[in-house]
Amino acid sequence: MNIASIFKGFINRNGWGLGSYLLIAVGFWLIILIILPQLSMLDFSFRHHLPPPEMGGPKDTYTFEHYKFLALGAQGADQSYNVVDLGVFVRTLVAAFFVTILDLLLCYPLAYYLGQASGSGYTRILVLFLIIPYWVNEILRAFAFRIIFGDSGVINEMMMTMGLIDNPIDFIRDNIALYSGLGYAYILLMIFPMYNVIESLDRNQIEAARDMGAPWWRIHWRIVIPYAKPGISSGCTMVFMLSAGALAAPQILGGPSSLWFTQIIYQWFNQGGNWPRGAAYAIVLLTVCIVIVLSAMRLFKVKMGDIGK
């Protein structure tokens, strides 16, 4: 079966009009929107930082300069590694990991409850409540957390009136606000994949296990969790990737001393004006995140096709 006959069969099945729409749309999406921009960013990250007129000129050669900068820091710096940027990078990944775990622990019981008690009007209301915060702007959600956790925020004022503390606790500096805001932002992405899978679990399995005397934790450990694995992994993947790549919440809720890696990228683009370096940082973030996710999927034996169900 060669390409020409595949193409012929495709056109036969869909007709010229529809067939060309499909080909053009998919081609545009795949090549122009997804693949070429990524490749171009990859290419760009290996270029020198040049003013526009010199682009394409003799100085426009390939270089590892930006990756070196991320790893080793500026030349002649005190440390032999770029401690600041690498530190931020590691902290971002670790924090994203903990946000993912937090969301998983918080959402699993609810997903199970909703999935098992599905259908009644009561659960529909609960689902509605779940969706409403998600429709509100990301910025506004982060802003709400600032109202709550700020120096003169609700929690501090309340604790001070109750006499629990004398001076406001700086939740922003302690990053408590940031973690709760990030966890909050992606709750829905954790809960719905799990809910969808658990909903299709046959209740008889659970009852059989219960009849045979399994305690509740073993029912979850041996039946529900293995069954819900695709949902759990797809939820975790999305939450991890999105919180590692979050920009709004760290910008609004982040403390003055703690940067998120995306903020550094943002600075290279908007304040530093060094686009190739920003692109190099973005490539590193993307690659490392993908490697982490893929190895976690390999570890838990989940396929890529399960994501997004």
Next chain:
Amino acid sequence: MKSQNLVLRIFLGLYLAVFFGYLLGPLIIMGITAFNSPGFPRATPWECLTFEWFDVLANDKRIMNGLKNSLIVGSGTVVLSVALGLAGALMLTQIYPKLRATFYTVVIAPILIPGVVLGISTLVFWDRLNIMLGFSGDSFLHNGIFLTILGQSTFIASYCMLVFLARLQRYDTGLTEAALDLGATNVQAFRKILVPFLMPAIASAAVLAFLASFENYNTTTFTFGKYPTLTIELAQKVRYGINPSISALAFTIVVLTIFAAVVHEVSQRRKQLALANGAPISAVGGSFQLPGFLRGNPAAIVLLVLTVGAVATISFASTYSPEACKVDVREQKRELQKQQIEKIQQQRQQQKLDKALQGPNIFGPDKSKVAPAPGAAPQSPGKGAFGGVFAPGNLDKATPKPESKIESPGKGTFGNVFAPSNLGEPAPEAPK
């Protein structure tokens, strides 16, 4: 067994309360701040009920401009990503099986790629294309709206595709085949069979795409150029100086959202009821007035309450004026300030007095020992008659050795007053 059930139930209730408190609490608090009069958004202390922030919001040119841009970008994104998502889903159903997994991975990847990366790659790609083609710096390839639509569609199309795939799974391909057998052309079969079947999915994909576009920040922040969307404007406002008009906007969005969701829920419910009874949908239309319908439908009740609430609020807002209350609060504040100033003045006088009295004692051995034990310090500042002595400034010099103080009584003029044993009790001779 029964008691165990009860415990379980209590736990479940508690958990649900915590969960939804976490989920809805921030929104509720933000909503409250929209009606509080202080210039910085805060729920406590409550000062005055006011609606001025909605006025401020409506008169904010940048917000309104952002809203306009957001609507333009949103509609462009909806059209583009629904078209792309539909094509992707259809392609996936008929692609060569060996390629399917690869294809799926590539089109699903934009959901997982951080939005920042998508924004950067879009910006870099079109910028370089622009240079390559030799266009000037302000060609349409640099246009913020154009770039934003493309950047957002990259991943929103994947969302749409997932919606279509879910619907297509239930599609019976026999229907298309039957249509083709009966002599329909491909396009006819597509238009008359498949598209009507996909209509609900198209609608929900469009809504999803619009919402995702409207609230997107990470991608847009790199691509917006000269056309900041609402989210970008909001982010800048939140980062640099804010007033409660943002809360007012959030409140509006939340209320609109709830309203839309409830309307959707009610219509859904009505359809279900109709189907369950075997009646055509039109037959249950207008059942909204029936109390019997309300009884079984919490969503309708919520809708009713919301409507009544909205009407009441609007009529109240048109008659209520927060000015009087504001003046009151200002008066209170001034009073408070006055009191504080008086207090400080008194303290200063006391301090002077203390110094004058302590003067002869400066050379005495008790100079450093006069300070109270650190543990007792927080209660005293400003409250005791000898406020100044206990002021934080003095604490730095204080030796944190309570034992040494015990030796001192009787040596200074004030002797026992400063003895640690006195500090535990309420300070004597507190001014009024």
